[in-house]
Amino acid sequence: MTAVGVIRGTTTDRRVVLPLLRRLRSPEGQANPLPVWDELRALGDVVPAPWGGYFVTGFDACNEVLRGRNWLVPDFAWQERRPDPARWQDPATREMTRTLSRLNPPAHTAQRRALGNLFDRGTLAELRPRVAAHVTRLLDRLALQLRVHGEADFVATVGDQLPIHTVGHWLGIPEGHYPHILDFTHRQVHAQELVPTKSELAVSAQATREMRAYFTGLLAYRRAHPGDDVLSGWIRFWDAQYPDDRAAADQTLYDLTMFITIASLETTATLLTNVAWFLTRDPARADWLRRHPEHVDDAIDEVLRYDPPIHLNSRFAAADTVLAGVPVAKDTTVHVLYGAANHDPRRNPASHVFDIRRKGGHLTFGGGLHYCLGSVLARLEARLLLTELLERFPTLRPAAAPTYANRMVFRRITSLKVTT
Incomplete structure (x- = not known):
């Protein structure tokens, strides 16, 4: 026994996981990763990775890594200690290493304290009417497409759009800029794969240049035209923190604005589309939830658990x-597998059953210092969307299974055709 229970057949052959990783990126693995997670977990709670380090599969072991102060994110200092530092010099990789998700204390602590509770009750109360209005407008578009064409792409019409409208309005970004932001966000994320190819890194590098140009321009414009908005407030705060170093203030502002914007997009879009997929593919499930709206939050948590x-x-x-x-050993990397952990039967019995009333646990928003900043906002978007979707579209059904981007880290649904 260990702190997380019995380790079932821990393997020492790092090559064993290679076919499993290939399957995870395959169309079949994207459509249904559960068997791959099962096989990875069967190898043990801590499984050697082909390139060194380990995959962590068990719920308790993953939770320990996410919450423990003995585990840090791979920051610049760690990258410089690698035997292959050139691997970390790609522009997109370096850009993301400066963001909150790749900062350790004390730098992380300073930025988090400066931001405070971004989405406290007061902020959510202010945002709620606007998010609700976005939901209604986007579902109006969905209704129109269904009426005219008989089917619609939920991702393009609603899933991708609600997050950028929410964060865009909050930061005062012009709506006409949203398509450009979504475009470079989808391309930039390739650099965050475990082993990106040269072509993927080239795509990400170009997207990073576009991203930097956009947010640098946005901040320069807002600095010249300040207002009573979040971004103007950040500018005033960081200018005061660096009164004699405008470059440092601008760098911090860029890192925060860029990260909070793009981090709010793909993950929330995937959650929203998964909500539609899992809650409408089974008519009986949708009908039950429509009659029991008090379980909407439980349904969202089960979606988060089932398919992070x-x-x-x-x-x-x-x-x-x-x-x-x-x-x-010190400096060794471990990769926390959220899906495998969420489906660990020691934490969630009958883990492959989608059960709205499960009241189970999941690690999808992370834990500890790096718990997701936007988790409450993502929940608000999902709650408002699901509630109105069930009310307005009682016969909405998927016309086909979702299609997915070929990724292993950030999951992205590229299309979900729906009909009534």
């Missing part, structure tokens, strides 16, 4: 340690 928008995240050991009975 992020397949994995990475940490490294701050010191020599032991994880689930496996010795892990």
